[in-house]
Structure formats: structure tokens, C-alpha cells
Amino acid sequence: MTSDPGVRVHVRDLGLACCAVEFTAAVARGLLTPAQDTDEPARAHVLVVSGTVTDALHDDIRATWEAIPEPRFAVAFGACATSGGPYWDSYAVTSGIGDVLPAEHYVPGCPPRPEALVAALVESVALR
Amino acid sequence: MTAPNPAPPGAQLGDWVAGVTELVDAGFDYLDLLTVVDWPDAGEFEVVIHLVNGDAQGVFAHTRIDREAPVLDSLVGILPAANWHERELAEMFGVTMTGHPEPTRLLLADSPVAHPLRKDVPLPRRQDRPWPGAKPEPGRRSRRTPRPHGAPDQPDRDG
Amino acid sequence: MQNTHGAIALDASACTSCMLCVRECPDWCIEIDSHTVEVTEPGARRPRSVAVLDRFTIDWGLCMYCGICVEVCPFDALRWTGDTDYSAAEVDDLRHGVERLEQFGTSSD
Numbered sequence: 001m002t003s004d005p006g007v008r009v010h011v012r013d014l015g016l017a018c019c020a021v022e023f024t025a026a027v028a029r030g031l032l033t034p035a036q037d038t039d040e041p042a043r044a045h046v047l048v049v050s051g052t053v054t055d056a057l058h059d060d061i062r063a064t065w066e067a068i069p070e071p072r073f074a075v076a077f078g079a080c081a082t083s084g085g086p087y088w089d090s091y092a093v094t095s096g097i098g099d100v101l102p103a104e105h106y107v108p109g110c111p112p113r114p115e116a117l118v119a120a121l122v123e124s125v126a127l128r
Numbered sequence: 129m130t131a132p133n134p135a136p137p138g139a140q141l142g143d144w145v146a147g148v149t150e151l152v153d154a155g156f157d158y159l160d161l162l163t164v165v166d167w168p169d170a171g172e173f174e175v176v177i178h179l180v181n182g183d184a185q186g187v188f189a190h191t192r193i194d195r196e197a198p199v200l201d202s203l204v205g206i207l208p209a210a211n212w213h214e215r216e217l218a219e220m221f222g223v224t225m226t227g228h229p230e231p232t233r234l235l236l237a238d239s240p241v242a243h244p245l246r247k248d249v250p251l252p253r254r255q256d257r258p259w260p261g262a263k264p265e266p267g268r269r270s271r272r273t274p275r276p277h278g279a280p281d282q283p284d285r286d287g
Numbered sequence: 288m289q290n291t292h293g294a295i296a297l298d299a300s301a302c303t304s305c306m307l308c309v310r311e312c313p314d315w316c317i318e319i320d321s322h323t324v325e326v327t328e329p330g331a332r333r334p335r336s337v338a339v340l341d342r343f344t345i346d347w348g349l350c351m352y353c354g355i356c357v358e359v360c361p362f363d364a365l366r367w368t369g370d371t372d373y374s375a376a377e378v379d380d381l382r383h384g385v386e387r388l389e390q391f392g393t394s395s396d
Contacts, residue, residue, distance in 0.1 A: 056235075056238060091252075
């Protein structure tokens, strides 16, 4: 999925909870467009972690991450992926994706708007 | 949380299995909900069930068991769907489900946490993190210790 | 864009450090430090205590945008804005103090 006419970034959603709906909305609104096989190679591969990270999912999340080609980076989308959010004190929740993957950008919101995702993608790519 | 529930849902069943069987035989054979409410001051768990019939009408029923040694007869024989519900109650509250065919942990299989939904089990992160609201307003000595919302009798309250 | 579920702005001049927002926040994401000073006004019989806000931070990494703080503030010091573009490369940069909190809802776009 591309995000900006000047830079092509391949974006994948790790839809763990409700924030995934906002990712879907970004696609539905045309803020992100589905990738085509004929696309030129992406400048980077982004894993957008959308939703609550539970302790039980760590192995699966890391396996997903390992399967993504380089250069890659992870973005925490929403409060749960950033810090655990409303479930910060739960016995089953990890305090954000940063404990599992090298997250490079954090988008606040519960959930963040689709526009916030695109703004964060543009900013995080520009920072690299 | 100082008194048992004054309005527990549905009828209180003396014989848990017989009472639920009666409801199932009356057509309420779809298991919608099976859960426990922890009443620590009363020393008991309130087990609540909600069953639905073919016309989408629901009925509640409940029973009370001792909190220190909570034991309940399994409903799996009459409601196979109760299998997972009961495994969850066992791991979340520590209820022994007598006669359950597969009494292993369901959601917390790899977790060191024991019985996290009991009200006297503290949440470790709440203990580690000082509550920003514990400070009194400036210039005032607090007459009453302010407390955070959440499980009311957690031992993590500083104050 | 609707003005809810975006950033919550602070009007520090209205804040009296009453601590209500801090106590009501379900995520514990607001922190306040304050102290009192004595103010003597000409003609007054005795000095009165005035609260001075030293620090007001919201941790956007935790905030779930429930709006309880906005509703509970007796002085309307907190308000919703439609601002959404404040993501950060570090989690710590999502903790905003008075200066940043006063900036929300002020830009024209």
C-alpha cells in the first residue's frame, strides 16, 4: 500500500484490536491504496501495530515481523500499541509493542483518526 | 462492596445442576453467559448463568458458593458449551469444577498469574506505579485519603 | 473535522490545581505539581492562598480520549480540539506539558 505520491512505502496492518478499524478506514477513504504486483519496489516496509498487545501473542508477533522484508520498521498505532492504553494495568497486556518489536514511531489516539496514521507514516519515513 | 448483592439476577438455585437442568428442559438451552461475581466481604462467589430459548427469551439464575474453598458441579453434562466457561472461571477465580472433563487452563495457559479476577488479587502494575492523584490539593492537608477508581480494596493503595 | 477525540487543550490560567482531572482519569495519564503562595491585596484584611500551577502533563501514549477530565473540570480549563497530528518517534515525547497543551486548538488548519 502506498501512502504518498513522492515516496512509496509498503504498509501492513497488524490488526490486533479496534484500531485496525481505523486502518481499514484509511484504506476505504483512499488515504492508503492497495498494492499492485506491478508496483516498483517499496522504499520501506512498515508494520502498523493496531491494537492491544497481549503477552500471549509475542511469539506470533515476532514471527510476523521476521517475515517482513528489510528495510522495515514498526509503528505503534493507538494507545494500546503505544503503552497498553486503557488496559495498561491488565494482567494479560504488554505495555506497548515497544517491548516486543523495535517501534520507531508512536501515534496517540484511542483510536487515532485515519488521517493521523497517514501523517505519522509520512513523518516517520521522512525521519529515516 | 460491603454487602452481598441485594438484587442478584434471577432465582437462586439450591441444587445447581438440577436447577439448570430444569431451565434447559424448559427450552432455555442456549448458554449465553456463565460467570462469577466476587463478594469478598460476604465471603462468597455468586455464580450467574444466563440461558436463552428458541424465541430469544432469556432467563437468569444464580447460586452462591464459599469463596475460600469454591467448588461447583460442572454443567458440561447438560450444557456442553459450559466447557470453556467453566475452565475460565477456574483459572480466573479459582473455582473447582467438579466433574469437568478437561479442567485445564484456557486463556492463561502460559501465564504465571493466578486467579486475576478475584478482587483481592492486586494488579502488579498498579502497585508499581504511584497514583498521581494521591497528592492532596495544594495548601490543603487531605482529611480523607483519595483513592483511584478500580478494584476498591486493593492492597496497592498508598496513603 | 469534529472537535472530539482529538487532542485535549489546556487553559492554564483557568486551572486551580484542584486535582479533579488527575483523580478521575481512568488511565492515570494526567499529572499536576503545584504549590500555594500568599497574596495580599491592598485593602484586604488578611492574605489569601492562591494555587500556582508548576507542572501539568498529559501522557498521550496512555490517554484513551474518554473526555472525563474535560467534563469534570469545574473551571473549564480543559477542552476538546480536533488536532490529531502529534505523533512522536519516542514514547516520552508523547508526554506534553503546559506549553504544548496550550497550543492545541489554536492553529487555523
